[in-house]
Amino acid sequence: MSKIKLFCLPHAGGSAAIYYKWKKYIDSNIEVTPLELAGRGRRISESFYESILSAVDGMYNTIKPIIRDCDYAFYGHSMGTIIAFELCRKIMDTNERQPLHLFVSGRYPPSIKRAERYLSRLPDNMFLEEICKLGGTSDELIKNKELCDIFVPILKADYRIIEEYKYIDCDKKFNYGITVFNGKADPEVFYNEVKEWEKHTLLQCPIYEFEGDHFFINDKIPEIAEIINSTIDCIISKSTY
Template sequence: MKKIRLLCFPHAGGSAATYNRWKKYLDSSIEVVPVELAGRGSRMKDCFYDSMPEAIDDVCSIISPLIKNCDYAVYGHSMGTIIAFELCHRLMEEGRREPLHLFVSGRYPPNIKRDEKYLSRLPDREFLDEIFSLGGTSKEIFKSRELLDIFIPILRADYRMIEKYKYTSYNKKFNFGITAFNGRADAVVSYDEITEWRQHTAARHPVYEFDGDHFFINEKTEEITEIINSTLRDFII
């Protein structure tokens, strides 16, 4: 049976471990490949990215051997959607093997203009309050200075990179489909905004909405992975 690799990119502050539990829910024909970003997890000693292009350069070097002779799809949540989106465009521009499908969640597409908050510039307490308001972060982290000393720099670096990111309009849409997921109680992105991902593909663009906040993927893992399974089964021979 042919294998499909699912490259997964985490939210701000997240690591590859975010997607480890997906392995038990995905079809045996789908190999989860959580991509570890610089400055966290097994790459804790690597310098944080200063910009999105720098992140894409690094990610390309990591995934290039993984996709050379293998079909693959891409998933990103929140910050991870922008990394996934820009990676797909980079691969397309370079004439590389393109993904079978792109899955995005918890983030409006980059063509939507907003007056963004510059959270990375806030003092620690205000910064953490903003992060905690999104959900998905345990209050226990506030009680450990050791954890905060690790967690805050990663979060600030990720938010700084996203705040500096400037979307450049691309002349060509993706030929592969985009599936978008959203939490009904997400304070960051609305249903109307998540549907705008359709502007970036010439193929199918379904949208699924779930109960939950910005981190609905933590509670809806089984439902999300089943949609991924059913989407990618069409490509399995």
């Protein structure tokens, strides 16, 4: 039996590397498969995406030949959650094999409308001040001009496509479950909002809250991995009967 692929999508400014340490916590029958976005990591020489949907198209073309032959699930954090969600919607409209599950963290569902602040339009110093409020940004990076010169353009490009993203409503719901992870001290995401992820699935939508801010996932990898492992194991067990 081939391994189940867990396609992982990073937060704004993040690369595939943030998920490499997950591999030692995820069950051996699940293959952690981080997806690298353009403009960072091994794809740093490529142009940034013009929109969330162009990122979705790029990721879809990457995974399309893979998902035909294996079971798989998605995990996305923050911006990665939006991309994972839209990937699921794109796949839902095709004849491709559907995912087993969608895991989301650090983001309310796209169907919730908020007035955007357009942080990407701020001067770099003001932009970084706002980003630091979320947590997860080291003092070393903030004080290092060379690192900032690399990191800020990536982060701003990601924020721009998030801010310009427009959710298109539809009546279709996923015929697989959604699991939600949330940081109790996240200044941008609240429990009453993440609860609305349940509106996008026909199945269960459990919510797990953890101590920590927007980047709680950095400190809670073993706990998150345990939930992912047990969720996928339960899905596979039910499908064999």
